[in-house]
Amino acid sequence: MTHWLVRRTLDAALSTLGGVLLLVVLVQVLPGDPLAAVIRDFPTDPATLTALRERWGTDLPLGTVVARFVGGALRGDLGTSLAAGRPVTTVLAERLGPTLLLGGLTLLVHFTIGLALGLWTALHPRTLRARVIGGLTLVGYALPSFVIGLILVWLFALTWGWFPPAGYSDPLLASDAGLGAVLLDRVRHLALPLTTMVLATIAVPIRHQRAAVDETREAPWVVAARARGVSPARLAVHHIWRPALTPIVTLLGLWLPMLVGGAVFVEAVFAWPGIGTLIAEATAQRDVPMVVGAGALLILTVQVGSLLADLLYRVVDPAQDAA
Amino acid sequence: MTDLLEVRDLRISFAPPGAAPIVPVDDVSFGVAAGEMVALVGESGCGKSLTGLAILRLLPRGAQLGPKSAIRFAGVDLATLSETTVRPYRGARIAMVFQDPMSSLNPVMRVGAQIVEAIQAHASVPFSTARARAIALLAEVGIADPADRVDAWPHQLSGGMRQRVMLAIALAGEPDVLIADEPTTALDVTVQAQILELLDTLRRTRQMAVLLITHDLGIVAGRADRVLVMYAGRIVESAPASTLFAAPQHPYTRGLFGSIPRLDGPVERLASIAGVVPPPGQWPSGCRFHPRCPLAVAACVATRPPLVADTAAHATACWVTAGSPT
Numbered sequence: 001m002t003h004w005l006v007r008r009t010l011d012a013a014l015s016t017l018g019g020v021l022l023l024v025v026l027v028q029v030l031p032g033d034p035l036a037a038v039i040r041d042f043p044t045d046p047a048t049l050t051a052l053r054e055r056w057g058t059d060l061p062l063g064t065v066v067a068r069f070v071g072g073a074l075r076g077d078l079g080t081s082l083a084a085g086r087p088v089t090t091v092l093a094e095r096l097g098p099t100l101l102l103g104g105l106t107l108l109v110h111f112t113i114g115l116a117l118g119l120w121t122a123l124h125p126r127t128l129r130a131r132v133i134g135g136l137t138l139v140g141y142a143l144p145s146f147v148i149g150l151i152l153v154w155l156f157a158l159t160w161g162w163f164p165p166a167g168y169s170d171p172l173l174a175s176d177a178g179l180g181a182v183l184l185d186r187v188r189h190l191a192l193p194l195t196t197m198v199l200a201t202i203a204v205p206i207r208h209q210r211a212a213v214d215e216t217r218e219a220p221w222v223v224a225a226r227a228r229g230v231s232p233a234r235l236a237v238h239h240i241w242r243p244a245l246t247p248i249v250t251l252l253g254l255w256l257p258m259l260v261g262g263a264v265f266v267e268a269v270f271a272w273p274g275i276g277t278l279i280a281e282a283t284a285q286r287d288v289p290m291v292v293g294a295g296a297l298l299i300l301t302v303q304v305g306s307l308l309a310d311l312l313y314r315v316v317d318p319a320q321d322a323a
Numbered sequence: 324m325t326d327l328l329e330v331r332d333l334r335i336s337f338a339p340p341g342a343a344p345i346v347p348v349d350d351v352s353f354g355v356a357a358g359e360m361v362a363l364v365g366e367s368g369c370g371k372s373l374t375g376l377a378i379l380r381l382l383p384r385g386a387q388l389g390p391k392s393a394i395r396f397a398g399v400d401l402a403t404l405s406e407t408t409v410r411p412y413r414g415a416r417i418a419m420v421f422q423d424p425m426s427s428l429n430p431v432m433r434v435g436a437q438i439v440e441a442i443q444a445h446a447s448v449p450f451s452t453a454r455a456r457a458i459a460l461l462a463e464v465g466i467a468d469p470a471d472r473v474d475a476w477p478h479q480l481s482g483g484m485r486q487r488v489m490l491a492i493a494l495a496g497e498p499d500v501l502i503a504d505e506p507t508t509a510l511d512v513t514v515q516a517q518i519l520e521l522l523d524t525l526r527r528t529r530q531m532a533v534l535l536i537t538h539d540l541g542i543v544a545g546r547a548d549r550v551l552v553m554y555a556g557r558i559v560e561s562a563p564a565s566t567l568f569a570a571p572q573h574p575y576t577r578g579l580f581g582s583i584p585r586l587d588g589p590v591e592r593l594a595s596i597a598g599v600v601p602p603p604g605q606w607p608s609g610c611r612f613h614p615r616c617p618l619a620v621a622a623c624v625a626t627r628p629p630l631v632a633d634t635a636a637h638a639t640a641c642w643v644t645a646g647s648p649t
Binding site for chain 2: 230
């Protein structure tokens, strides 16, 4: 087990390094001048342009750029954002909080309510409620997330005014407001983006869980457990749901990156100051250090996600150790 | 001797929507006395496994018991009980082991936990006591190092060991009747003999009745007290084991004996029964064996032969051979 973990972690570290290097090179090779994106049509004298190029390092040879990036990254320095003029790491740290909050809560809902609904609909397949759940979540999955977001904003923010239409917090909230007021404000701002994220994607965990349970509920060990008088509740949890957890771990591994990558569209609709909007802005502004920094963070998350999923596999499926 | 378990007029039907109902088990009656080992023998698809499942009301979805079917156990008709009211009988009064020990154990539960679960399903026993009993049960079914094996995962055990664990689970509820559905079919031949030996020992030490469901007459010899031969959803012959082995009456039973290789004489050619068992839904009229029967006469096609007992214990459903010596 320890041996496996060491090897697997080394694998992940190497893949992360390779991915980030590829990203640095690709961004350099791609057409488009970051300078042009900033200057646009503004008349600028050649000396200033040269000075800017010098400062931003835009016409350095590829090898130097890669060497500088790696050297900086090893010291925890991902460069300076061209658009914000501040260190990339500082900007990423600011944006990570809101994205983790939104993505984490979405995953939490998926892997609690989503799994419960999946189990329930698999055990009661022919009921009206199961069909309504299946149909509604499929509609949610089929609609683009920004459409769901706009509908929710229109209904709950503009028409009824229950929740703020956008933003992370109320800028007018007194800076010395109590914890309760701050929490309430945060919840009110979270409500619509979180609902949008959940509605747009909860069909996936429900369907995965349902399909997995459909298989295990017919398993011979379920008949054997019934034959020894096991109660229906124990049967559902220990003999049907628990063995159906393996495909769910795969899903979790795939979705962990979403926690950090955020949902670009949902963040954009709700002006949520997360990584998703950051990547969209940075790409539009050709903010090369920002794009590379955010991209590297995503690559790292994907690797950590799959490492975690592999670890969870071994917890969930005892036969894995034998393989 | 009154029977502990008595199955009367068992009829199991499946009614697929928009099609004629299929009746894989039809008019099956038999009894099992306390401490007795009864073998239910027949080829695949004859309905013997469904019969076993029906006793504990474990039939697959879509299967229905006939209105006259009765499964009497200790004065109660299990056929009339609901899923909830039949639960106290499962495992505690009547236990079951299955054909495939590989998939009959939950792969993500330690074997000890599955035995403890069987103990705690019917009695409020503290965990430590239940675990100690689980270890004792593993020892009783002949597992070495039971205190270590109790924490093993199913995939860490061999097929024979898993079947021993299944037997330990079955014993956990101290049942009066054990239904063993092809308990050795999935195992190696040497392991088969060990498991059958164990089954025999357990029923003697615990005075437990056993209904042994099998396709293999060879494993019945010398172990079962009584044999029921089933063909195409019906019992065609029923006799004490010694009588049946000495003088089988039904042509189907004789055919089965013809297809067992003997170890004590030269084998020229293994006689087998011509043809195959037709699937349920395509069962012929009259005696369902008549298309494959070398002795068939006109009556066999037209009318179903009743199960007639020639002596107190030997019953055969055949127009030609019933009551006649071999």
